[in-house]
Amino acid sequence: MAVRIIHAMNTNMIVAEGDAVARGREVGERCAAGIRRIFKLQDWMNILDKSGSLRDWLPRAQAIVPLIEQRAPTTLAEMRGTAEGADLPFEDILLLTCAYDKNLIYWRERELAKHAKQQGGCTSFAAFTPDGLICAENNDERYWNWAEAEEDVVLHFINTDGLETLIYTHPGIPAYMGMNSSGLVLMWMYIDNGDRADGLPTCVITREALTKRTLAEAVDYMRSIPHSLPNAFLLAHEPDGICSIEAAPTAFGASCSDTFFTHANVIYELPLFGDDESKRPALGQRDRRMAELVESRYPNITIDDAKAFISDSEDPDHEKGINNEWTMSSMVFHPRAGELHIAIGLGLERQFETVRFRNLSS
Numbered sequence: 001m002a003v004r005i006i007h008a009m010n011t012n013m014i015v016a017e018g019d020a021v022a023r024g025r026e027v028g029e030r031c032a033a034g035i036r037r038i039f040k041l042q043d044w045m046n047i048l049d050k051s052g053s054l055r056d057w058l059p060r061a062q063a064i065v066p067l068i069e070q071r072a073p074t075t076l077a078e079m080r081g082t083a084e085g086a087d088l089p090f091e092d093i094l095l096l097t098c099a100y101d102k103n104l105i106y107w108r109e110r111e112l113a114k115h116a117k118q119q120g121g122c123t124s125f126a127a128f129t130p131d132g133l134i135c136a137e138n139n140d141e142r143y144w145n146w147a148e149a150e151e152d153v154v155l156h157f158i159n160t161d162g163l164e165t166l167i168y169t170h171p172g173i174p175a176y177m178g179m180n181s182s183g184l185v186l187m188w189m190y191i192d193n194g195d196r197a198d199g200l201p202t203c204v205i206t207r208e209a210l211t212k213r214t215l216a217e218a219v220d221y222m223r224s225i226p227h228s229l230p231n232a233f234l235l236a237h238e239p240d241g242i243c244s245i246e247a248a249p250t251a252f253g254a255s256c257s258d259t260f261f262t263h264a265n266v267i268y269e270l271p272l273f274g275d276d277e278s279k280r281p282a283l284g285q286r287d288r289r290m291a292e293l294v295e296s297r298y299p300n301i302t303i304d305d306a307k308a309f310i311s312d313s314e315d316p317d318h319e320k321g322i323n324n325e326w327t328m329s330s331m332v333f334h335p336r337a338g339e340l341h342i343a344i345g346l347g348l349e350r351q352f353e354t355v356r357f358r359n360l361s362s
């Protein structure tokens with residue numbers, strides 16, 4: 001097994017080979033301190049939000065382990081390995097994996113009101129260009145919950161069958177966004193129509209979807225699983241195409257494209273608002289701005305253009321732009337080159353770094 005960790009600028013990268021348990025174990029060993037720090041922060045912020053300690057969620061989290069085992073076995077094995085490597089109870093990794101879903105389910109009305117006022121939010125696009133498929137996204141969150149991105153990590157997994165996966169995430173959490181060496185890119189955005197259920201945790205879904213090798217396999221997986229919350233997933237694959245998925249516990253919608261697609265937290269799919277066109281929300285500032293930027297350069301979008309798009313900040317107060325005060329990381333995926341360009345940290349002064357697959361078309 002070959003493992004290396006690189007500390008360069010703001011990026012922590014771990015490369016781990018082997019089966020799922022071995023990969024997880026190496027992540028746990030390398031990220032043990034970060035996992036403990038993030039767990040304490042999440043637990044503390046949950047208490048401050050008056051939604052209860054993170055550990056209060058344990059009975060519900062444990063109840064869905066059989067579902068994870070059935071529908072996301074690779075992810076569960078990595079989670080168990082991470083717990084072993086970090087010398088932590090499996091329950092701690094399970095709770096971290098469920099933290100996003102718990103927060104959404106338990107936010108009180110006052111917290112929902114605060115969240116509605118937040119200007120930031122994840123913004124993404126995927127486009128086919130002369131250089132192949134280019135995808136980009138910002139991860140926007142309440143940064144004080146996540147140690148201001150200081151512990152964030154890029155995982156480079158190399159499976160025993162040769163499939164490679166590049167994943168951006170917080171330590172101890174299976175995946176946020178990523179790309180595999182079969183050409184599949186997954187980006188994830190928050191949406192909400194109020195629908196809730198006991199389904200697969202969001203960060204389990206994101207990781208397990210990245211085990212799929214084609215767009216059709218990934219879309220079918222998203223359609224077949226029980227979801228706990230509404231989420232938007234922008235899936236793209238070269239050469240299969242682009243598919244924007246909006247999935248909730250009781251509704252599922254998908255739109256496909258062979259040109260480009262943009263998304264920024266607004267629900268597009270009719271099934272998610274009861275097929276009632278009158279309930280369709282208006283586009284937000286970031287939706288309009290990203291569409292404007294992509295359309296202005298399409299189809300001749302370059303990697304530098306993509307970096308500029310997700311670094312765009314229209315106003316001097318740095319609050320309403322695509323890159324805003326909530327932005328913790330920015331990433332550009334280029335499957336044809338097998339490259340992820342990523343900048344982790346707060347503020348516009350961050351530098352992009354490039355990580356690569358060893359091999360393509362695994």
